[in-house]
Amino acid sequence: MSKIDKVVLAYSGGLDTSIILKWIKNNYNCEVVCMTADLGQGEEMDGIEEKALATGAVKAYVEDMREEFARDYVFPMFRANALYEGRYLLGTAIARPLISKRMVEIAEMEGAQAVSHGATGKGNDQVRFELATMALNPRLKTIAPWREWDLKSRTDLINFAKENEIPIPVSRKKPWSIDANLLHTSFEGGELEDPWNSPGPDCYRNITPPEMCPDDPEEITIDFEAGDPIAVNSVKYSPAALLSKLNELGGKHGIGRVDMVENRFVGMKSRGVYETPGGTILAAAHRDLEGICMDREMMHLRDSLIPKYAEMVYYGYWFSPEREALQALIDKSQEKVTGTVRVKLFKGNCVPLGRKSPFSMYQAELATFEEDDIYDQADAEGFIKLVGLRLKGRMQQSKWGGKDTEDSCE
Ligand code: ARG
Numbered sequence: 001m002s003k004i005d006k007v008v009l010a011y012s013g014g015l016d017t018s019i020i021l022k023w024i025k026n027n028y029n030c031e032v033v034c035m036t037a038d039l040g041q042g043e044e045m046d047g048i049e050e051k052a053l054a055t056g057a058v059k060a061y062v063e064d065m066r067e068e069f070a071r072d073y074v075f076p077m078f079r080a081n082a083l084y085e086g087r088y089l090l091g092t093a094i095a096r097p098l099i100s101k102r103m104v105e106i107a108e109m110e111g112a113q114a115v116s117h118g119a120t121g122k123g124n125d126q127v128r129f130e131l132a133t134m135a136l137n138p139r140l141k142t143i144a145p146w147r148e149w150d151l152k153s154r155t156d157l158i159n160f161a162k163e164n165e166i167p168i169p170v171s172r173k174k175p176w177s178i179d180a181n182l183l184h185t186s187f188e189g190g191e192l193e194d195p196w197n198s199p200g201p202d203c204y205r206n207i208t209p210p211e212m213c214p215d216d217p218e219e220i221t222i223d224f225e226a227g228d229p230i231a232v233n234s235v236k237y238s239p240a241a242l243l244s245k246l247n248e249l250g251g252k253h254g255i256g257r258v259d260m261v262e263n264r265f266v267g268m269k270s271r272g273v274y275e276t277p278g279g280t281i282l283a284a285a286h287r288d289l290e291g292i293c294m295d296r297e298m299m300h301l302r303d304s305l306i307p308k309y310a311e312m313v314y315y316g317y318w319f320s321p322e323r324e325a326l327q328a329l330i331d332k333s334q335e336k337v338t339g340t341v342r343v344k345l346f347k348g349n350c351v352p353l354g355r356k357s358p359f360s361m362y363q364a365e366l367a368t369f370e371e372d373d374i375y376d377q378a379d380a381e382g383f384i385k386l387v388g389l390r391l392k393g394r395m396q397q398s399k400w401g402g403k404d405t406e407d408s409c410e
Contacts, residue, residue: 002113003113004028004030004113004114004141004143005030005031005113006030006031006032006033006058006110006111006112006113006114007024007028007030007031007032007033007112007113007114007115007116007143008032008033008034008035008103008106008107008110008112008114008115008116009021009024009032009033009034009035009057009115009116009117010035010036010037010099010103010115010116010117010118010129011034011035011036011048011052011057011060012036012044012118013036013044013045013047013048013051013052014044014118014169015157015161015166015168015169016118016157017118018051018055018161018166018167019151019157019160019161019164019166020116020118020145021034021052021055021056021057022055022056022160022164022166023145023149023151023160024116024143024145025056026164027148027149028143031058032056032057032058032116033057033058033059033060033061033106033110033112034052034057034059034060034061035060035061035063035099035102035103035106036048036049036052036060036061036062036063037063037065037069037098037099037102038062038063038064038065038066039065039066039069039095039098039099039181039182040066040069040180040181040182040183040240040243040244041180041181042180044180045062048060048062049062055166059110061102061106063102065098065102066182066240067238067239067240068098069095069098069181069182069183069240070182070238070239070240070242070243071239071240072098073094073095073097073098073318074094074182074183074239074243074279075227075228075229075239076327076330076331077090077094077313078227078228078279078282078283078286079227079228079286079330079331079334079337080302080305080306080309080310080326080327080330081283081286081287081290081302081303081306082306082309082310082313083283083306083310084262084310084311084313084314085260085262085263085310087258087260088258088260088262088272088274088310088314089183089184089258089274089276089279089280089283090310090313090314091179091181091183091184091185091186091274091276091279092124092125092179092181092184092186093124093128093313093314093316094183094313094318095179095181095183096125096128096129096132096316096318097128097132097316097318097319099129100115100128100129100132100133100136101132101136101319103115103133104132104133104136104137104140107137107140108137112140113140113141114140114141114142114143115129115133115140115141115142115143116142116143116144116145117129117142117144118145118146119144119146120146120147121144121146121147122264122266122268123264123266124264124265124266124314124315124316126144126146126147127265127266127315127316128315128316128318129142129316130142130144130316131315131316131317131319131320132316132318132319135319135320136319175189175190175191175202176188176189176190176191176192176203177189177190178205180205182240182243182244182247183243183276183278183279184274184275184276184279185205185206185274185275186272186273186274186275187199187203187272187273187274188270188271188272188273192271192272192273193271195261195271198259199259199273203273204275205275206247206251206275206277207250207251207254207255207256207257207275207277208251208252208253208254209254210254210347210348212254213252213253213254213346213347213348214252214253217253217344217345217346218249218252218253218344218345218346219342219343219344219345219353220232220233220249220342220343220345221233221234221340221341221342221343222246222281222282222285222340222341222343223339223340224285224286224289224337224338224339224340224341225338226334226335226336226337226338227286227331227333227334227337228334229242229246229282229285229286230242232245232246232249242278243278243279243282244278245278246277246278246279246281246282247277247278248277248278249277249278249281249345250277250278250280250281250345250350251275251277252345253345253346253347253348253349253350254347254348255277255280255281255345255348255349255350256274256275256276256277256278256279256280256281257273257274257275257348258272258273258274258276259271259272259273259274260272260274265314265315265316280350281343281345281350284343284350284351284352285341285343285350285352286337286341288341288343288352288355289337289339289340289341289355289357290337291355292339292355292356292357292360292361292362293336293337293338293339293357293359293360293361294333294336294337294361295361298333299333302329302330302333305326305329305330308326309323309326309330312326336357336359337357337359338357338358338359339355339356339357339358339359339360340355340356340357341354341355342354342355
């Protein structure tokens with residue numbers, strides 16, 4: 001194996017990746033360049049560069065990638081209405097390919113031979129990081145300390161930190177594994193490992209529990225252009241700012257909590273609690289707008305592909321020929337998804353109240369219960385006869401052995 005003398009590490013600034021930084025230096029006897037992507041995780045970014053350097057990194061990249069995240073990852077995925085197992089809005093899964101892409105770029109710039117991440121050997125994230133890296137630069141190796149080292153417990157980790165003078169946060173013991181970005185916050189582990197345990201009040205970060213939400217509903221509008229949201233209440237926002245704005249509104253009204261047991265790619269079931277306030281509003285509004293401006297068969301075909309697309313994102317195949325091909329189809333389906341949706345936010349619910357579009361295919365004169373002169377109701381009779389022919393045939397077969405009866409050819 002060729003010698004590794006420089007590694008790019010996805011560094012969060014937390015205890016785990018600080019330990020990893022030191023561990024890689026000690027074990028591989030190499031330089032470590034840290035990369036921290038600001039994807040909207042909030043306070044965790046403060047002082048991160050100093051921290052990385054103090055912990056032994058030769059260089060630390062700290063990059064604001066919120067716009068790219070929202071524009072090139074979150075929005076394309078929302079054009080697809082992606083939902084994993086019918087509920088999970090994929091907030092963690094969609095962030096991993098972008099972090100990997102940036103790590104690969106930095107590795108190339110820095111002449112590093114490997115990249116590294118702090119994902120454990122039991123989860124989906126390791127798969128996502130590594131598949132993305134393989135797809136973008138197959139020459140790069142991945143160092144996954146959690147799969148390599150012999151630190152078996154939290155106590156081993158604390159001892160390692162002490163021996164290596166890594167500051168151990170004094171804050172209360174974290175009851176969960178949390179992953180946060182502009183799209184969502186996820187909670188896993190701790191008391192949530194028993195799927196019957198309901199998440200306690202501390203398991204809320206950005207969403208007001210519905211019991212404590214405002215008693216007055218709030219009505220907002222969202223404008224879309226070709227499937228992407230561009231404005232809230234007629235005020236235009238950049239993709240990241242728009243998502244923040246919707247997070248604020250959704251959080252205030254208790255919208256976007258999901259508590260589920262899901263199937264991980266690596267085989268086990270796991271329980272997750274997710275907060276996706278802005279994303280939940282966006283998904284509801286987008287789906288609603290499609291109702292007036294998307295062709296029926298186009299919509300049904302696209303809908304049939306949602307589970308597949310979501311699985312690709314969840315499994316970590318963002319950079320893959322199949323995801324790119326599906327994306328092309330989905331983007332094509334969104335060309336006319338332009339217009340405005342009015343939604344009501346109220347105690348955990350997000351309810352569409354109205355929608356309009358310059359490309360609306362809704363024809364009031366066709367749908368009306370009043371008299372019209374385009375649609376001849378008599379035509380429906382022949383239509384139903386033909387589309388039902390096979391049903392009559394099946395019953396004739398089972399009842400009368402296929403023999404014609406007087407009215408069977410009617
Ligand atoms: N279960 C979710 C997923 O696989 C969330 C994972 C959260 N990751 C974490 N490192 N805490 O996408």
